[in-house]
Amino acid sequence: MVSELILRGAVPSENEWDFAILLSCTVTSEADRKSRQQVRRYRRENPQGMILAAGCWVQELEEAEATRLGIDAAVGNRLKSLIPETLEKLFEAGSRPAKPVFLRMPSPPSCGWDPLALEKPAMHTRAFIKVQDGCDHFCSYCIVPFVRGVPVSREPSDILAEVGRVARSGCSEVVLTGVHLGLFGASGPWTLAKLVEEIARVPGMQRIRFGSLEPFALDDELIRTLARTAAFCPHLHLPLQSGDDKVLAAMRRGYSSADFARIVGRIRELWPEKLHLSTDLLVGFPGETDAAFQRTLALVRELGFGHLHVFPYSPRPGTLAASMEGHLPEAVAKARCEEGIAVGDELLRKFAAPFLGTTVPVLVEKARDGELKGLTPHFLPVRWKGNGALGRIENLRVRLFEKGEFRA
Ligand code: SF4
Incomplete structure (x- = not known):
């Protein structure tokens, strides 16, 4: 979704925003509660911003609740490829809609593929x-x-x-x-x-x-x-x-x-x-x-x-x-x-111990405060000091394993 929205000119931002997308989960009642809480937080942060909720929780969400929470568009599963154009239409209208726009997978459920396409990973290096x-x-x-x-x-x-x-x-x-x-x-x-x-x-x-x-x-x-x-x-x-x-x-x-x-x-x-x-x-x-x-x-x-x-x-x-x-x-x-x-x-x-002292190829995934983080082929996280380029594979000698990750 982020990849497609960037192609259409959107700029990801953590602080100031014109629209927010909540990709919701409904696997537990707690997940539902967190979705509601997140929507309320968005609404408090930006009373005029456009809020679009998508995914599993939305599949069962009542329209009255969506209105109460201040959701502007609700897009269920198998329809996420319609998110960019749904947002564009909302912005063309110029202001928040009087009631939420609902797009949901029909019942019995669709057997079609939702054609979202990725050009370049936008939020990860993988x-x-x-x-x-x-x-x-x-x-x-x-x-x-x-x-x-x-x-x-x-x-x-x-x-x-x-x-x-x-x-x-x-x-x-x-x-x-x-x-x-x-x-x-x-x-x-x-x-x-x-x-x-x-x-x-x-x-x-x-x-x-x-x-x-x-x-x-x-x-x-x-x-x-x-x-x-x-x-x-x-x-x-x-x-x-x-x-x-x-x-x-x-x-x-x-x-x-x-x-x-x-x-x-x-x-x-x-x-x-x-x-x-x-x-x-x-x-x-x-x-x-x-x-x-x-x-x-x-x-x-x-x-x-x-x-x-x-x-x-x-x-x-x-x-x-x-x-x-x-x-x-x-x-x-x-x-x-x-x-x-x-x-x-x-x-x-126990699994990580035999790797200590060996050199392993690590894909650089995150950089923060002079530290880099990445994964070995065996899916073990490594942290080290440096300023390498994200997405590169570096060969590193791992020397310590603590709190679930190697230090190199
Ligand atoms: S997604 Fe399917 S296989 Fe996985 S836990 Fe749920 S019902 Fe079972």
């Missing part, structure tokens, strides 16, 4: 390239299938054209993303494996990564392709959520702990290089006993994960899990979350 949208897996705790629409894959020629454009703009790393990335190509001749091979052929593209990938999407063909593609970074984020079979079944994840362990075993077998596997844990799910939680921690240790994202469960109205029995007190979920984070810190330190 390019996040969306190749898939929508999900029909219906995990019991998740609202996403209700607000993101049915699964759809982006046209491979369109993806490759975009990768070519960002590579020519000087960007050397792409991250392929999707709501359920593993469903890419599900109804056509293309597979994720083929897509990665083609992207690796694009001149100038040195690093390829995936966003989160549901574990059941990994078959031998994909693992072998990733392992032999030099540009594919040795890191996969595979959300486990729980290591307890009863909890996994209640979550409707579609695999058991043994299935997950088998997939990880296959990855380690077919990918001889040292690989960083990170994961998500959702703790404090209805019915999760202490023993079940300990089984989850034992499994993440056994499977040799590095980074853990640990989230406390909170009921999301509209999902099956919200009406399940056995909800746990918030304090229990919070305590388990803290324990999970501590285990994650320990596992990440």
Whole structure:
């Protein structure tokens, strides 16, 4: 969105603004609350500014609430490519509209692709390239299938054209993303494996990564392709959520702990290089006993994960899990979350230790106050003093690992 708006003459600014876009989330009730809070903050900051809210929260937002909050335009999912022209029309009118303009994905949900295109990464040095949208897996705790629409894959020629454009703009790393990335190509001749091979052929593209990938999407063909593609970074984020079979079944994840362990075993077998596997844990799910939680921690240790994202469960109205029995007190979920984070810190330190004293290629991502920050191919952050150019890959000797990052 930012890339397209810049092409039309917009100038990003943190302080003074004529319009603000809120890209909203609705994955928890807390996310909804934060969206409302952010809109109110924008309205206080600039009573005459144009406020456009987009994304998942907007999909279910009532018009009366949008009016009350002072939203001028609300654009739901699969329609974000209409944001630039929606804003242009609002500005042509000269003042804020009497009531909010609403553009929303129809019901039943659209199966079309929302054609937003990236010319040059505007807010990162890496390019996040969306190749898939929508999900029909219906995990019991998740609202996403209700607000993101049915699964759809982006046209491979369109993806490759975009990768070519960002590579020519000087960007050397792409991250392929999707709501359920593993469903890419599900109804056509293309597979994720083929897509990665083609992207690796694009001149100038040195690093390829995936966003989160549901574990059941990994078959031998994909693992072998990733392992032999030099540009594919040795890191996969595979959300486990729980290591307890009863909890996994209640979550409707579609695999058991043994299935997950088998997939990880296959990855380690077919990918001889040292690989960083990170994961998500959702703790404090209805019915999760202490023993079940300990089984989850034992499994993440056994499977040799590095980074853990640990989230406390909170009921999301509209999902099956919200009406399940056995909800746990918030304090229990919070305590388990803290324990999970501590285990994650320990596992990440253990994974990072063998790199200490070695030289690693780091993509320079951020510069602030004479310090630079970037990522190694294994998705480990590095911080060092210097003034290098953003987007460059520098070879650095890492000497210390503290607070989840290397010092070079
Ligand atoms: S696969 Fe992911 S997006 Fe789809 S329902 Fe499950 S958690 Fe939600």
